[in-house]
Amino acid sequence: MEVVIVGPSITRTKGGMATVINDMLQNRNPEVRFTHIVSHVEGSASEKISRNLDAILEFLKTSKMDLVHIHVASGASFYRKSLFVLLSKLRGKPVVMHVHGADFDSFYNSSSSIAQWYIRMIFSFCSSILVLSGFWRHFFEKNISNKNVEVLHNGVYTQFFASCYTMPANLSKFLFLGRLGQRKGVYDLLEAADILVNRHHHHDLVFYLAGDGEIEQVHRIVQEKGLQNNVQVLGWIGEKEKMEWLKRADTMILPSYNEGLPMSILEAMAAGKIIISGRVGGIPDLVTEGVNGFLITPGDVESLCQHIAFVKSNPQEMIRMAENNQRKIDAEYNLARLNEQLFSLYRRLVRS
Structure with a gap:
């Protein structure tokens, strides 16, 4: 079976979508052969436009194609990918539209009535719409398409993260993995660090902030609040570096305002980390309050x-939660099992 993947570069883009595509390309099932057409790279506007035009030409030239699997987010990503949906329809090929955008609801609701009609039309041409959680299935079925919407969780190869388990040696250390900015809640985290360190004298707390985005502004706030000994701004880190930093903290903290189903949380759970996160998107499907982590209202x-202080002070309970996380990921989000779900969908669509 020849499957064409349309999505961003796995080497020149950052984030969860590129990670998911990279994991797909590691497939060893001889039944499925992937061709990755890179539709987007990070860089200048001219580079992005050129890459998208090249991707369209490459798509038109590709002869071996049984099915098209398109990875999409909101905004410009949707409009770029919609062209590939239309081209696939002209070629009579089934399309799997895989939605990753953490703010697709905001994107759709803020669009004009004509844009909303176009969004619904594009999705109506898709043979299957894959979303990351029950939250997103409900949104799509209510607003965009009431058919062909299926949940396919992001997943991880759990064995890769077993060596990162350190509980409870690093309970006073917290790792943030994500783009530094308001949407991921990094400024709320800095405010919490200020309160805990400077007002309540938890001087042993350390927060590692890994990601691109508003790095200079975050550095400035750290300096202003005198948190240089407690907050390390790491910038963007690669896969090997991420594994090392997962070994230095026992809690993954992501107080986001909206999310899909973050790969960073899945990976942290597989590594046996406690999760403190915003109660948004697909995260409540992953985290049950007091069982394997803690959920907060954004802001x-x-x-x-309170949750940061509780984690630091309750090692036995945190060990139990960490073990719950590893069991949950292996049972429900193991990529080997999820791949079989995906390949079963491929077979069904190609046969029909």
Whole structure:
């Protein structure tokens, strides 16, 4: 079976979508052969436009194609990928549209009525719409398409992260993995760090902030609040570096305002980390309060402080939660099992 993947570069883009595509390309099932057409790279506007035009030409020239699997987010990503949906329809090929955007609901709801009609039309041409959680299935079925919507969780190869388990040696250390900015809640985290360190004297707390984005502004706030000994701004880190930093903290903290199903949380759970996160998107499917982590209302800095202090002070309970996380990921988000779900979908669509 020849499957064409349309999505961003796995070497010149950052984030969860590129990670998912990279994992797909590691497939060893001889039944499925992937061709990756790179539709987007990070860089200048001219580079992005050139890459998209090249991708369209490459798509038109590709002769071996039983099915097209398109990875899409919101905004410009959707409009770029919609061209590939239309081209696939002209070629009579089934399309799997795999939606990753953490803010696709905001994108759709803020679009004009004509744009909303176009979004619905594009999705109506898709043989299957894959979303990351029950939250997103409900949104799509209510607003965009009431058919062909299926949940396919992001997943991880759990064995890769077993060596990162350190509980409870690093309970006072917290790792943030994501783009530094308001959407991921990094400024709420800095406010919480200020309260805990400077007001409540938890001087042993350390927060590692890994990601691109508003790095200079975050550095400035760290300096202003005198948190240089407690907050390390790491910038973007690669896969090997990420594994090393997962070994230095026992809690993954992501107080986001909206999310899909973050790869960073899945990986942290597989590594046996406690999760403190915003109660948004697909995260409540992953984290049950008090069982394998803690959920906060976005913007609730007081609750964030309470949970950080609780984690640090309750090692036996945290060991139990960490073990719950590893069991949950292996049972429900193991990529080997999820791949079989995906390949079963491919077979069904190609046969029909």
